[in-house]
Amino acid sequence: MFTLMAKLLMSKQVKFSDGRLELMGIRDSFTPGVTFVEIQKELMKSGRQHLIYSSAKKSGYNWFKYMSKVYSGMKQTEAVKWGVDLMSLSGWGIPTLEKLDLEKKITIFNLKNSTVAKLYGKSSTPVDHFFRGLTAGGGSYILNEDLDCVETHCLSKGDGFCRFLVAPINLLEVSSKSLRDDFGR
Amino acid sequence: MDIATELIISNKLQFEEGEIKLFGTSIFLIPPEVYMFLYSELDKTGQTDIFYKTCQASAFELFTNLIKSSHKDIDELIAFVPKILNLLAYGKVSITKKDLSNMVFEFSLESPLYPEIFGKYQKPIDVAFAGLLAGSLSAVLKTPMRCIEKECVSTGFGNCTFVAEMGVL
Numbered sequence: 001m002f003t004l005m006a007k008l009l010m011s012k013q014v015k016f017s018d019g020r021l022e023l024m025g026i027r028d029s030f031t032p033g034v035t036f037v038e039i040q041k042e043l044m045k046s047g048r049q050h051l052i053y054s055s056a057k058k059s060g061y062n063w064f065k066y067m068s069k070v071y072s073g074m075k076q077t078e079a080v081k082w083g084v085d086l087m088s089l090s091g092w093g094i095p096t097l098e099k100l101d102l103e104k105k106i107t108i109f110n111l112k113n114s115t116v117a118k119l120y121g122k123s124s125t126p127v128d129h130f131f132r133g134l135t136a137g138g139g140s141y142i143l144n145e146d147l148d149c150v151e152t153h154c155l156s157k158g159d160g161f162c163r164f165l166v167a168p169i170n171l172l173e174v175s176s177k178s179l180r181d182d183f184g185r
Numbered sequence: 186m187d188i189a190t191e192l193i194i195s196n197k198l199q200f201e202e203g204e205i206k207l208f209g210t211s212i213f214l215i216p217p218e219v220y221m222f223l224y225s226e227l228d229k230t231g232q233t234d235i236f237y238k239t240c241q242a243s244a245f246e247l248f249t250n251l252i253k254s255s256h257k258d259i260d261e262l263i264a265f266v267p268k269i270l271n272l273l274a275y276g277k278v279s280i281t282k283k284d285l286s287n288m289v290f291e292f293s294l295e296s297p298l299y300p301e302i303f304g305k306y307q308k309p310i311d312v313a314f315a316g317l318l319a320g321s322l323s324a325v326l327k328t329p330m331r332c333i334e335k336e337c338v339s340t341g342f343g344n345c346t347f348v349a350e351m352g353v354l
Contacts, residue, residue, distance in 0.1 A: 004202075005200040006200075016187070016189040016272070016274070017187075018271060018277045019270075019271040019274060019275065019276045019277035019278055019294075019295070019296065020274055020276070020277070020296065020298075021274035023214065026216075027217065027274075027298060027301070027302075028214050028215075028216060028217070028274065029214070029215065029217060029273060029274040029275055029298050030205070030207070030212040030213065030214060030215075030272070030273045030274060031212065031213050031215045031220075031273075031313075032210055032211070032212050032240070032243030032244070032246075032247060033210070033211035033212060033213055033243075034210075034211075034239065034242065034243045034246065035236075035239040035240050035242075035243045035313070036213060036215065036239075038235070038238075038239040038242070039223065039235055039236070039239055042232070042235050048226075051222070051223060051226050052219075052223070054222070055218070055219040055222035055223055056219055058218065058222065059216040059218050059219050062218065063216065088202055088203050089200075089214065090205075090213060090214035090215075091203070091204055091205035091211065091212060091213040091214060092203065092213060093203045093204075094202050094203035095203070112203065113203055113204070115203070115204060115211050115213065118211075119211065130215075130219075
């Protein structure tokens, strides 16, 4: 079993009981991957993938806000690394932190074996909108500025792994179509 | 031993780095507020049935895999439906009516997750869970089953209740 999950189960930071799952005090649930990907495909048909992005961004922000109260005093760099570990628990793939520039507020994450990309199949555009949103939301809270995220490489597009650039929107090179469909702006 | 521990030991619930699998089917941890946000957005365009259909298909796959790897009879498999769905953590699931001859079933969902987060709403909101029940029962009974949420905590009831019967929604 994945070591981190084993540790969290042992320390009761993950609790399963009678239809209830709590991850570090927050109620959570599992969703079949296919369900999520099919919903996303439906939204992408009408250029509304920004709904997944926005909801994940809000959720990522709120998660770190809650955790900062529980684990107060954590440094920004520690919080980012800890966030990466937590994301690896959630079944989306194996995230790693590639770059963290606290001054420019730029972060780069890689995601190996993206589960969404594997379930989604081939695509001409990146498909990890949920992960994009989580990193944008988490980054926004930790770095105390409204940040956004673009997926620059994606397994579904034929790249070897997925890569995410989190930064203020003015630093991201985003087309007007992407701004509308991927960010809802 | 609880069902989660039992399945982890038997390797049917696998937590690997970056991947979670239940009976070979990939599952994700998704914060409930994401569902809530997507549900309310899709409700504006009358598209919430997508939750039902996709969950139905996923549960059908999950239970088809489960049936392949077990030697349980029909009653045991039906009893397994709430046990497995409990693992997904949408609330405490139990069967309240089982009429195998007429293929009518009722389930209750105590302390349901989404209504707890969602609060009051003008109609039942657990369409995803209804889809999971429909897909699970369709695989177990080997016949198309449909399911609707009859009562929902979000509309003022104490528990959510679901009715499943033969047919397609």
